[in-house]
Amino acid sequence: MQKIAILYQAKLPPIKDGVQKPMKPGGYSDSGADIACALHKHGIQIVTPVDEPNIETYLDWVFPDTKEGIEKALEKGANTFWLNTVLYKEHEITHFFDRDVRFVGQLPEEVDMYDDKYFTNEFLRNNNIAIPRTQLISSENFTDYSLEMDFPLVVKPLRGRGSQGVSLVKNPTELNIQLNAIFSGEAYGTVVYVEEFLNGQEITVTVMPAGTYTINDQEIRYKKPWCLPAVKRFNHKDGIAPYNGTVAVMQNSSVLDEDELNSKEVEKAYAQCEKAGELLKIKAPIRIDCRADIKGNYFLFDLNMKPNMTGPSRPNRQNQDSLTLLAARKIGWDYIDLLRNMLKQAWKTHS
Structure with a gap:
């Protein structure tokens, strides 16, 4: 039986080549608590740092991604770690890859490589993917x-x-x-x-890894990465979609209408996003932002190896659908469906 521990980011990642990735206040403990509460409500066994977590206290539901935090989760019976944190080469979790546990998230060394946005864009460009x-x-x-x-x-x-x-x-x-x-x-x-700067429409595409999924009560096997319906972004500020820590994405984002979803331009963007997911050997969802040029052709301009996974599982969080959840609702998933399907893709580093 799966016993899941959710990890959050407890400290800044190391500086790499003089570049510091900024840290979100709280280190994704908010979305970690959303995930944990949703799983708990639906009978999926989780382990928490405290025996009786308060539904409004983020840190009651999640473990820090430190050696001590991971060891504490293991002591409490965790056998699956949800890596709801910023990963990098030699992240503490890599020292536990020899354990008989499963993981939800990406391989740290892959994240470390592709977190460099310029490197990633050039890598994709060199593989014939349209990049500005x-x-x-x-x-x-x-x-x-x-x-x-x-x-x-x-x-x-x-x-x-x-x-x-x-x-x-x-x-x-x-x-x-x-x-x-x-x-x-x-x-x-x-x-x-x-x-x-491309001044056409901006869309966000969530790419799911290859695997078996439940959609409309049917099991579907995807042999390659596949896309959830595209979400369009609007109400930009000075040409840039506002940071979702300032403006909830539900206020400036919605799934494309049927005509747009079925357009050849969006279908071409899906093919490019799926190719990117395959090249990057993804093990969990990624999010790719695309923008159209004056002719309506989409270019991939930002790839996020750790999409936000907020959701409406707790008080005062009812407007916290992430971009991925907005897309998932279009195929009939609610928050717990999305999380369950992500859990189904949990992986081990050895058999």
């Missing part, structure tokens, strides 16, 4: 660089999180102001990249 033009700018050369693209441009941290630290710049003056602001602080490291 991009260019790196470092703190060492940002006063003496030559742009290979026209304005407007989007400035992005190399290892960002969602739309945090992302901005639209319309001319060289705005770009230099933004670069100065980024490099004078320590939040995003010493390298950023700029990307051509």
Whole structure:
């Protein structure tokens, strides 16, 4: 019988090549508690740090992703770890891969590699996936660089999180102001990249890993990664979708209508997203943001190896559908259906 422990991020990840990935306040303990409460309510056995967790206290439901936190979960009987945290090479969980336990989430070394957004975009581009033009700018050369693209441009941290630290710049003056602001602080490291701005519709596609799923009471086996219905983003601020910690995604996102879902442009975007999932050998859902050019053709511009998994399982959380859950509802899943299907893809590092 599965006994599940949910891990949350307890500390900043290590700096890599001078780049720091920022940490979400609370380290995803909010979505971790959402997951744990939903599973508990539906009779799925979970282990918690305290014997009688308070439904409104995040940390009563989740374990820190430290050596001590993982060991405590094991002592309490956990045999499945839900990696609702930021992973990286040599993450503490890797030291427990020799145990007879299962995992929900990605392989840490894969996340470490593909969390570098510029590297990932170039990797996908080299595999014939449509990616906007991009260019790196470092703190060492940002006063003496030559742009290979026209304005407007989007400035992005190399290892960002969602739309945090992302901005639209319309001319060289705005770009230099933004670069100065980024490099004078320590939040995003010493390298950023700029990307051509596409002014068409923005969609988010959740890609599910290969595996067996239950949809409409039928078991379906997918031999390759597959896509949930695309979600469109609207009410952008200065051309950028607002960070979901500030604006709930239910206020600026909805599943595409039937005509759009069946359009050749969206179907082509699905094929590209599924190819990306296959290239990255995903073991859990990923989320890919795409944006259309003036002709309506979609380009993949941001790949997130750890989509948010918030959901309406606790008081005051009824407006907390994640982008993935919005998409899942379109195929008939509610929050617990999504979580159960993710659990079905739990993996072991050895047989």
